[in-house]
Amino acid sequence: MRVIPTRVHGMLDYLVGALLIAAPWLFDFNRDGAETWVPVILGAGVILYSLFTDYELGVVRRLPVPTHLMLDLGGGVLLALSPWLFGFSDYVWAPHLIVGLIEIGTSLMTQRVPTGVREGLGRTSGAFHGSIDR
Secondary structure, eight states: OOOBOHHHHHHHHHHHHHHHHHHHHHTTOOOSSHHHHHHHHHHHHHHHHHHTBSSTTOSSOOBOHHHHHHHHHHHHHHHHHHHHHTTOTTTOOHHHHHHHHHHHHHHHHBOSSOHHHHTTSOOSOOTTSSSOOO
16 A cells, blocks of 8 residues: 655655664764664665655656665665674664664555656656656
């Protein structure tokens, strides 16, 4: 059931991206290892591909929403499993697992088409979809 509008998802993208980048210092688990760099790199990635997503809060609008959601899903799985994959679960695991599961859930519950497109108002851009309707 896809109940989260793409506009709301976009707001969450930038917020969660910034939170992931700051999390090691906010929650005091910065040891300069994978426990730090996994969320920082994933957070920077979320912000970067959000800037290129073809939705209301995208700036360049070249990446289709379904592709964005697949990246979110993959990043959420990686984040959630990272304490065990990279061997730092004895030190910290809860923030990675919780935010990873939220990322997975959000990717599965977000609408795949921006609201304006769904209502017949035209594409948000011409990216990957031919020319822009005039």
